[in-house]
Amino acid sequence: MENVLDVELIEVTKNFGDFLAVDRASFGIKKGEFFSMLGPSGSGKTTCLRMVAGFYDPSAGKILLGGQDVRGIPPYKRNVNTVFQDYALFPHMSIAENVGYGLMVKNVSKKEIASRVQHMLEMVRLPDVGKRKPSELSGGQRQRIALARALINQPQILLLDEPLGALDLKLREEMQIELKAIQKTVGITFIFVTHDQEEALSMSDRIAVFNQGKVEQIGSPWEIYEKPNTSFVANFVGTSNIFDEQTTSSFIQRSSKTMIRPEKIRILSPMDPKDGLITVPATLLNEVYSGANSRLVVQTKAGQRIIVSKQNSNLKAMEASSELIVAWKEEDMHLIQA
Structure with a gap:
């Protein structure tokens, strides 16, 4: 070009x-x-x-x-x-x-x-x-x-x-x-x-x-x-989880707003390795099935709602109120302007 x-x-x-x-x-x-x-x-x-x-x-x-x-x-x-x-x-x-x-x-x-x-x-x-x-x-x-x-x-x-x-x-x-x-x-x-x-x-x-x-x-x-x-671009183009400084302080020290896309977040079992990951206990509020993928809405103990996208397999859907662990890599978080 x-x-x-x-x-x-x-x-x-x-x-x-x-x-x-x-x-x-x-x-x-x-x-x-x-x-x-x-x-x-x-x-x-x-x-x-x-x-x-x-x-x-x-x-x-x-x-x-x-x-x-x-x-x-x-x-x-x-x-x-x-x-x-x-x-x-x-x-x-x-x-x-x-x-x-x-x-x-x-x-x-x-x-x-x-x-x-x-x-x-x-x-x-x-x-x-x-x-x-x-x-x-x-x-x-x-x-x-x-x-x-x-x-x-x-x-x-x-x-x-x-x-x-x-x-x-x-x-x-x-x-x-x-x-x-x-x-x-x-x-x-x-x-x-x-x-x-x-x-x-x-x-x-x-x-x-x-x-x-x-x-x-x-x-x-x-x-x-x-x-x-x-924040506007993050929310208008795709779906984003945006954390302000107060919310993210319980996960990792940040001086600005951060975002992470739902597909960067994974659901862990208690036995899964957690080295190098930010892990947060959460409760499942809702799961929306859309064929190849499902979208999960979870809530942390601090009250933050997080959207997680997971690829479907032959596993059954999770039940609401299930206790689970959401996790992601620090490098997958992106700083955005306040």
């Missing part, structure tokens, strides 16, 4: 009246990168995407595309395309006409349009649907066609505004794999907006986590999950 920046936000702020939607966001997106903006509704991620697209102008700060300040440049003059959640396909047109529409507007020859449309349909693995109408395709197929239509114009940057949100879980998981493969094939910059942490973790080269208009953290999926900077 090149280190050239396709997109750069410099102290970008966006106000809607008295509402501060984005607060001094600054980050760069590399050429050819799959970059996700992740956060809950109202966190500012979609507003940032729409400012890059040109639908909004920043109230303050700069947005650079390929090094050029694009303030005041309308969307149709920016070398970007956007894929929306509702696909926005023309129902009266065939699939081939939908995919080739952008080229037709540019007065590209019919022969070249037909060739490039077929190439795009083959790339999204739908080579034989050109004569059909959008209503004859499944949701996942329509999503691929929307991608083909956006990519056929060879944009510098593709913007994706929660494009998988309308799909069911199984299809959404399949499309995550497809989308990442397509991005690697075309090699252009993808900027993906989502509130779904699993989507962001599974597809992204880097992720920006938004909260209340601010960028809380930017990093690789591994960094965001394993080394969150703040």
